[in-house]
Amino acid sequence: MYAINGAGFRAISEASDLQAGEVLSLEFPEHLIGPPTTLEGMKLAAKARATQLRWECETGGVSIGDVQVGSTTEDQNRISSVLAAAGLGTVEQVDFKANSGWVTLTLAEIRGIAAAISAHVQACFTAERAHHEAIDAIGNIEELQAYDVAAGWPA
Structure with a gap:
């Protein structure tokens, strides 16, 4: 992910890192400088692609039984709000x-969803870290070109 x-x-790392006057690009901005040609430039582009894939995976939702639940930051905040209200005793x-339609859930089920989303998000960051470390360890362009940054992401 790049700020241009x-x-x-x-x-x-995150769209929220954008500063005033910047626009977000999920792809390496080849139109500004051309494709990277050095090993270090190609590593930066590969790590940016891993970051993009992590974000897509992280925010792509998670299946819990027959329910497809959103996992964007907004979705997570809504679930946190419900759990906070539960702490006040205002909801049972x-x-x-959900992404798959309406369901009525108990607080225990909401807690389970929150835990599943949290585990999913952490798995996405763990996969991104593994990709970044693997890319950093690559010693030549041929190995980097053979590296599959799209493999190993949580379902």
Whole structure:
């Protein structure tokens, strides 16, 4: 993931890292400088692709039984809000709009969903880290070109 501005670009980990005047690019900004040709430049591009894939996986949702639940930051915040309200004793069950449709859930089920999303997000970051470390360990362009950054992501 890259932040692009009038002066060039920089690699970022999250869209929230954008600063005023920058736009987000999920792909390496070849249109600004051409494709990378050095091993280090190619490693940066490969790690940016791993970061992009982590973000897509992280925010792509998670299946819990027959329910497909969103896992974006907004989805996580909504679930946290329900759990906070539960702590106040204001709710015992909720109507929940999952990606797969409406369901009525108990607080125990909501807690289970929160735990599943948390585990999913952590697995995504663990996979991204493994890719970054593997890419850093590559010693030549041929090995890097053979490396499959799309493999090994959580389902």
